[in-house]
Structures are given as C-alpha cells and as structure tokens.
Amino acid sequence: xxxxxxxxxxxxxxxxxxxxxxxxxxxxxxxxxxxxxxxxxxxxxxxxxxxxxxxxxxxxxxxxxxxxxxxxxxxxxxxxxxxxxxxxxxxxxxxxxxxxxxxxxxxxxxxxxxxxxxxxxxxxxxxxxxxxxxxxxxxxxxxxxxxxxxxxxxxxxxxxxxxxxxxxxxxxxxxxxxxxxxxxxxxxxxxxxxxxxxxxxxxxxxxxxxxxxxxxxxxxxxxxxxxxxxxxxxxxxxxxxxxxxxxxxxxxxxxxxxxxxxxxxxxxxxxxxxxxxxxxxxxxxxxxxxxxxxxxxxxxxxxxxxxxxxxxxxxxxxxxxxxxxxxxxxxxxxxxxxxxxxxxxxxxxxxxxxxxxxxxxxxxxxxxxxxxxxxxxxxxxxxxxxxxxxxxxxxxxxxxxxxxxxxxxxxxxxxxxxxxxxxxxxxxxxxxxxxxxxxxxxxxxxxxxxxxxxxxxxxxxxxxxxxxxxxxxxxxxxxxxxxxxxxxxxxxxxxxxxxxxxxxxxxxxxxxxxxxxxxxxxxxxxxxxxxxxxxxxxxxxxxxxxxxxxxxxxxxxxxxxxxxxxxxxxxxxxxxxxxxxxxxxxx
Amino acid sequence: xxxxxxxxxxxxxxxxxxxxxxxxxxxxxxxxxxxxxxxxxxxxxxxxxxxxxxxxxxxxxxxxxxxxxxxxxxxxxxxxxxxxxxxxxxxxxxxxxxxxxxxxxxxxxxxxxxxxxxxxxxxxxxxxxxxxxxxxxxxxxxxxxxxxxxxxxxxxxxxxxxxxxxxxxxx
Numbered sequence: 001x002x003x004x005x006x007x008x009x010x011x012x013x014x015x016x017x018x019x020x021x022x023x024x025x026x027x028x029x030x031x032x033x034x035x036x037x038x039x040x041x042x043x044x045x046x047x048x049x050x051x052x053x054x055x056x057x058x059x060x061x062x063x064x065x066x067x068x069x070x071x072x073x074x075x076x077x078x079x080x081x082x083x084x085x086x087x088x089x090x091x092x093x094x095x096x097x098x099x100x101x102x103x104x105x106x107x108x109x110x111x112x113x114x115x116x117x118x119x120x121x122x123x124x125x126x127x128x129x130x131x132x133x134x135x136x137x138x139x140x141x142x143x144x145x146x147x148x149x150x151x152x153x154x155x156x157x158x159x160x161x162x163x164x165x166x167x168x169x170x171x172x173x174x175x176x177x178x179x180x181x182x183x184x185x186x187x188x189x190x191x192x193x194x195x196x197x198x199x200x201x202x203x204x205x206x207x208x209x210x211x212x213x214x215x216x217x218x219x220x221x222x223x224x225x226x227x228x229x230x231x232x233x234x235x236x237x238x239x240x241x242x243x244x245x246x247x248x249x250x251x252x253x254x255x256x257x258x259x260x261x262x263x264x265x266x267x268x269x270x271x272x273x274x275x276x277x278x279x280x281x282x283x284x285x286x287x288x289x290x291x292x293x294x295x296x297x298x299x300x301x302x303x304x305x306x307x308x309x310x311x312x313x314x315x316x317x318x319x320x321x322x323x324x325x326x327x328x329x330x331x332x333x334x335x336x337x338x339x340x341x342x343x344x345x346x347x348x349x350x351x352x353x354x355x356x357x358x359x360x361x362x363x364x365x366x367x368x369x370x371x372x373x374x375x376x377x378x379x380x381x382x383x384x385x386x387x388x389x390x391x392x393x394x395x396x397x398x399x400x401x402x403x404x405x406x407x408x409x410x411x412x413x414x415x416x417x418x419x420x421x422x423x424x425x426x427x428x429x430x431x432x433x434x435x436x437x438x439x440x441x442x443x444x445x446x447x448x449x450x451x452x453x454x455x456x457x458x459x460x461x462x463x464x465x466x467x468x469x470x471x472x473x474x475x476x477x478x479x480x481x482x483x484x485x486x487x488x489x490x491x492x493x494x495x496x497x498x499x500x501x502x503x504x505x506x507x508x509x510x511x512x513x514x515x516x517x518x519x520x521x522x523x524x525x526x527x528x529x530x531x532x533x534x535x536x537x538x539x540x541x542x543x544x545x546x547x548x549x550x551x552x553x554x555x556x557x558x559x560x561x562x563x564x565x566x567x568x569x570x571x572x573x574x575x576x577x578x579x580x581x582x583x584x585x586x587x
Numbered sequence: 588x589x590x591x592x593x594x595x596x597x598x599x600x601x602x603x604x605x606x607x608x609x610x611x612x613x614x615x616x617x618x619x620x621x622x623x624x625x626x627x628x629x630x631x632x633x634x635x636x637x638x639x640x641x642x643x644x645x646x647x648x649x650x651x652x653x654x655x656x657x658x659x660x661x662x663x664x665x666x667x668x669x670x671x672x673x674x675x676x677x678x679x680x681x682x683x684x685x686x687x688x689x690x691x692x693x694x695x696x697x698x699x700x701x702x703x704x705x706x707x708x709x710x711x712x713x714x715x716x717x718x719x720x721x722x723x724x725x726x727x728x729x730x731x732x733x734x735x736x737x738x739x740x741x742x743x744x745x746x747x748x749x750x751x752x753x754x755x756x757x758x
Contacts, residue, residue, distance in 0.1 A: 121609060126620050130664040133608065150664055185605065186664050311658035314651055 217283020
C-alpha cells in the first residue's frame with residue numbers, strides 16, 4: 001500500500017487542492033488552528049483573511065458566481081460559524097455552490113457547552129443544501145470530496161463540513177477524489193423527459209403570444225447553456241424576459257430582450273408575462289417578486305417549466321408542462337426537436353405580438369426626470385455603464401433601490417458578470433462579493449454598486465481589499481436613506497420615515513483615507529463622468545461617494561398584492577390607494 | 588389552466604433514508620420549516636447491513652402541497668426513495684397502541700368485553716387496571732380508545748403508523 005498517513009488538517013488541504021480550490025476566504029480561531037498551521041506550510045492555496053465571517057461567505061459567493069466554480073470558506077467554531085449563517089442562507093436562496101469548513105470543539109467535548117462550541121450542524125441544517133459533522137478520521141477525505149460534489153451538482157448550494165479539532169489533529173489515511181465512488185443517493189436528473197420536451201415544442205410552435213422567462217438556473221447550468229439559450233431564442237424569434245438572477249444569460253441589449261420582469265421589472269416584460277399564451281420558464285422559480293398577485297399571474301398562458309430541482313416545479317404556480325433536467329441538456333434537446341419538427345409559429349400572430357410589445361415599449365417605463373442640479377441615481381448608473389461597457393466589468397450590488405436601478409440601467413451582455421443577492425436580499429452582500437470576484441479576476445474591473453446604508457453593513461472589508469491590493473470600486477449611491485425602506489414608508493405608511501434616515505454617516509473620503517484606500521466625493525452631475533474616470537483609473541480600492549437625489553423612488557413598481565397589469569409607472573401613479581390592505585400584509 | 592384543487596388530502600408516505608446522525612432532524616425540520624403537517628411519523632432501521640431506515644409519514648395538504656412535500660423530501664441528500672403509498676395502489680397500514688384503563692366492577696368487565704371484540708390483548712393487569720395492546724388501522728385504534736374513555740381510560744401510548752404496499756414489489 002502506498003497510502004500515506006497524515007494529520008486530518010493536511011488531508012483537508014489535500015482534498016481542497018484536488019477539488020481545484022485555489023483561494024479560501026476565512027478567519028482563524030482556536031478550533032481551526034491545525035488547518036491554519038498547514039496553510040502556513042504550503043503555497044498552493046491562497047488564503048484571504050476577511051474581517052468578518054459573513055463577508056467570507058459572500059466573497060466565496062462572488063468568486064463562485066463569477067467563475068462557475070465552487071467557492072470555499074474556512075471559519076472557526078462557535079461565533080465563526082454563527083457569523084457565517086447569513087452568507088450560507090444567501091447562497092442557499094440563490095443556489096450558489098459554496099463549501100464552508102467550520103471548526104468544532106473536540107468530539108469528546110461536543111455537547112458540553114465548551115468554549116466556542118455551537119451546534120453548527122443543527123444551526124446550519126435549514127440554511128445549507130447539506131451539512132456534515134465529521135466524527136471519524138476515516139470519513140474525513142470522503143466527506144470533503146462529497147461536499148464539493150453536492151455543492152456543485154444539481155441545483156447548486158452551500159454545504160457545511162464541521163471539523164472537530166481532534167479530527168484535524170489525528171493522523172489517518174487520505175482517500176483521493178477518484179477513489180470516492182458514485183454517490184449513494186444524490187444523482188440529479190440531467191436529461192429532460194423527451195416526451196415532455198416534444199409537448200413543450202408543440203405548444204411553442206402553436207403559440208401566438210409566446211414568451212421566454214429565464215432565471216439564474218441558466219447561468220448556473222454554465223456558459224454553454226447561455227449560448228444554447230441565445231441560439232434557441234433567436235431561432236424561435238420569441239421575446240424574452242429575465243429575472244434579477246438571470247440577467248446576462250441572454251444579451252441584455254438584444255432586441256428580443258424585454259428586460260427584467262417582476263416588482264421593478266419593465267412595463268413591457270410584465271405586460272408580456274400577463275398577456276402571453278405560452279410561457280417558457282427556464283431555470284426560474286416563480287418567485288413572489290416575479291409573480292405579483294398569484295391568482296392573477298399570467299392567467300391565460302400554457303406554462304412550460306424547465307428546472308433541475310423537482311421541488312421548484314408546481315411550488316407557487318401550477319404548470320402544464322414540467323421538464324426536470326439541466327438547462328443545457330434540455331435546451332439541446334428542445335432545439336433538436338424544434339428543428340426536426342420544422343416548427344414555424346404563425347407569422348401574422350408573431351408580428352402582431354411584436355407590434356403589441358412595441359407599443360408597450362413606447363411607454364418608456366424607465367424614463368426619469370433629469371436635472372443638472374442634482375445627480376439622479378439612475379443617471380449615475382447610466383454613466384457608469386457607458387464608462388465601463390467596453391471593458392471586462394463585473395458588477396455586484398447591495399440590496400435596495402440602488403440594486404433595482406443597477407438591474408434596470410446596467411445592461412449585461414454576458415453571464416457571470418452580475419452578482420446580487422436576490423432571494424435573501426442581504427444588505428452588505430455586494431462589497432465582500434466584489435472582493436471574491438476580484439480575487440478570481442485580478443485584471444478585471446469590479447464595481448460594487450451600493451447604497452450608503454448597505455455598504456456600512458460590511459465596510460470593515462475595506463481593510464481586506466487594501467491588504468490584498470484588490471482594487472474593488474465601491475460606487476455608493478448615497479441618498480442618506482435606506483432608500484427602499486423610505487420608498488415603502490412613503491407608499492404604505494403615510495410618509496412617516498421611521499428609522500430609515502442614515503443619520504451620522506461617515507465622511508467616505510476620509511474613511512477611505514484612514515484605511516489606505518482612495519476616496520472620491522461627487523455631487524455635481526457635470527463632474528460625474530470625470531469622477532467615474534478617476535475611480536476606474538486608480539489601481540486601488542476606491543470608495544466613491546455619489547451624492548444622489550434623496551427623494552428619488554424606484555419605478556416602475558408592481559405594488560405588493562397587485563397583478564402585472566397593475567403597475568405603478570411613476571410618482572403620479574403612486575396615490576394613497578396604490579396598495580391594498582391585503583398587499584400591506586406582504587413583504 | 589384550471590385552478591389547482593384546494594381540497595385537503597391525507598397521504599401516507601414511505602421514505603427510505605440512510606440511517607445517519609441527523610437524518611430525522613432533517614426530515615422533521617423540513618416539515619416545521621415549511622409549515623407542513625405531520626400527523627404521524629415512525630422510523631426504525633430496516634436494513635442493518637446497508638444501514639437504511641424507513642420513515643413512514645402521514646401528512647395532509649392540498650394536492651400541490653403533497654407534491655411539494657414529496658419533492659422536498661426527495662432532494663434531501665440522505666434520502667434514497669420517496670413513495671406515496673396512498674396513490675401507488677393498495678397498502679396495508681397498522682399501528683400499535685398500549686392503553687391503560689383503571690376501574691373496578693362493571694366498568695372493568697365492560698372494558699374487557701370490548702377489548703375482546705377489538706381483539707386487543709391484555710398485557711398487564713392489576714386488581715384495578717388493565718393495559719391493553721391493540722394493533723390495527725388508525726381508525727380502529729381510535730374507535731377503541733373512544734370506547735375506553737368512559738370506562739376509566741388513564742393513559743395512551745401509540746406507535747404511529749407503519750405502512751407497506753400490498754403485492755410482491757419492494758420499496
């Protein structure tokens with residue numbers, strides 16, 4: 001036998017290397033010292049020391065979403081793992097592959113309320129795709145390989161591996177990746193049922209008002225899936241709308257793209273959803289931000305739903321043609337069937353559908369009033385887009401109004417360039433996520449489009465960016481409010497702005513200075529382009545404080561409890577009765 | 588598209604899982620976290636060699652919820668198979684209950700007489716009490732308990748439902 005004996009901590013790193021991990025985001029502590037000691041003695045895996053464990057998970061998410069690889073996190077027991085919980089939940093909701101290694105007290109101390117002990121597998125069970133507590137050294141390498149397999153297969157998600165200290169210190173035999181057999185139970189279905197695909201294509205060929213509705217599942221399926229989608233959509237000539245998570249799966253500037261659907265989606269996308277007769281949902285999950293009032297959601301359409309996760313099907317909306325499978329596999333088959341059956345939707349019907357869409361587009365729902373006195377947040381994002389569209393740019397966001405404006409005004413032509421917290425809506429996501437993106441793409445421009453309130457939730461990470469020379473740009477749309485909270489208070493609570501004002505803000509320029517980063521403040525629309533150019537040119541972390549109109553609201557908007565055809569297009573629509581009593585109950 | 592049915596149905600599910608630490612917590616947590624009902628749950632190892640446990644679950648909900656429950660169970664990593672015994676053909680379901688009845692005189696005699704009708708066995712006896720063991724479908728167990736109520740019912744312990752499909756096919 002050539003099997004080597006080595007300490008558990010060394011096995012962990014060996015398994016990570018075999019799994020292709022080149023960066024770990026982490027924070028040391030007592031329980032994981034053996035792993036840190038091994039990290040110190042090797043050069044293969046880089047470690048990025050974050051300043052808070054939540055940021056470590058978001059950074060790993062940013063890394064994963066921008067590369068398609070599994071992100072890796074290392075934190076200690078107790079507070080290390082509890083701090084990671086928000087990030088794990090975020091990754092679960094948005095289906096991001098992350099493996100998070102957590103330290104644990106020694107096996108004989110588990111259950112004794114030992115120092116820095118927490119029931120990590122208990123706490124993280126509902127916020128991970130799967131988790132493990134390694135109690136036997138013999139299981140260690142297999143469990144880590146399995147964790148990566150589970151994280152990236154099927155519908156991706158976060159996996160926690162809890163590692164007691166005695167397991168890390170004990171010596172055992174490493175089991176290489178290729179010696180770990182096929183997983184006993186977890187074998188997601190990749191190929192879609194051909195009969196269902198044929199039915200779907202038949203519905204599509206007979207459609208008069210078809211619409212593709214695509215989500216993050218296309219991006220998770222990989223660049224090939226995005227290419228197949230683009231080809232197929234162009235072959236059919238059908239219009240397409242995307243969820244927040246799906247932006248970039250199909251080129252945003254393409255004439256067949258109607259933009260984003262949902263609560264702050266475009267007028268044309270939402271009305272097309274409402275009026276279509278065949279909806280082809282690919283890798284999206286009929287989230288409540290997309291559907292609006294469920295009983296009025298796209299009432300007349302035949303719904304086709306492609307998803308790798310059977311539990312996404314018929315969860316919120318009953319569909320007619322469910323297809324369980326990987327997007328790339330299903331699209332390939334759909335394209336074949338489409339070609340083989342020589343499907344040709346009726347020309348006149350398609351023309352009149354596109355004519356209808358053109359009239360909706362003419363409404364120009366994203367229009368806003370510009371002024372030369374104050375920077376409009378939409379204008380700031382438009383200028384950022386113009387200045388960065390021709391280079392390799394990755395955009396992350398925090399959560400709130402700025403996030404929706406970024407989705408509306410920044411056009412994504414490619415997948416994996418847009419990282420935002422969709423499902424969980426985690427303020428503080430964007431800055432650490434941008435760090436992770438920058439680690440994976442050192443030469444690219446990485447911008448966190450932020451609000452000042454969100455940014456302050458994880459701004460300790462400026463230190464990380466400075467330490468690792470990550471030239472992440474925080475593009476802070478500073479309206480001195482938690483803007484979306486303020487907007488809802490304006491629409492729903494009589495303009496009583498309870499606790500939503502960002503009082504006692506720091507001077508962001510001085511803040512940047514104090515960390516050794518670069519700060520810029522701009523409040524004049526005429527100087528915005530110059531400031532953006534400066535931000536891009538500086539090869540350092542930059543905090544750019546863009547003072548924007550504090551009163552601006554995010555439109556269009558489907559108020560809670562309303563249907564797609566009941567959008568508010570601007571402030572003039574947002575009267576007292578804009579939101580029903582039932583709608584007030586919804587988030 | 589017709590609106591999905593809103594009628595509440597009761598289904599018996601059979602779930603084969605790896606008998607590993609935390610697997611029951613995953614199943615139970617799924618139900619509490621997503622607001623599903625558990626009317627009965629039994630679990631025990633059924634294959635010691637491959638360390639498999641069988642969970643029998645009785646749950647209720649609209650057809651859409653039942654479908655969702657099955658899909659959610661199916662995607663738990665340690666779950667091998669999820670079968671809906673209610674829709675997959677005839678099944679046999681049984682539960683066992685231990686029922687303590689205390690009393691003397693006419694009531695004591697009457698409890699024994701009813702136990703005989705239900706084919707319940709006496710598994711413990713004192714001068715003023717019996718413990719009956721009854722096996723059957725949930726309805727039978729409940730009917731027996733109801734009849735025992737006026738006769739000095741003191742305590743009940745039920746196992747919950749174990750179920751299996753009729754015929755030669757395995758899970």
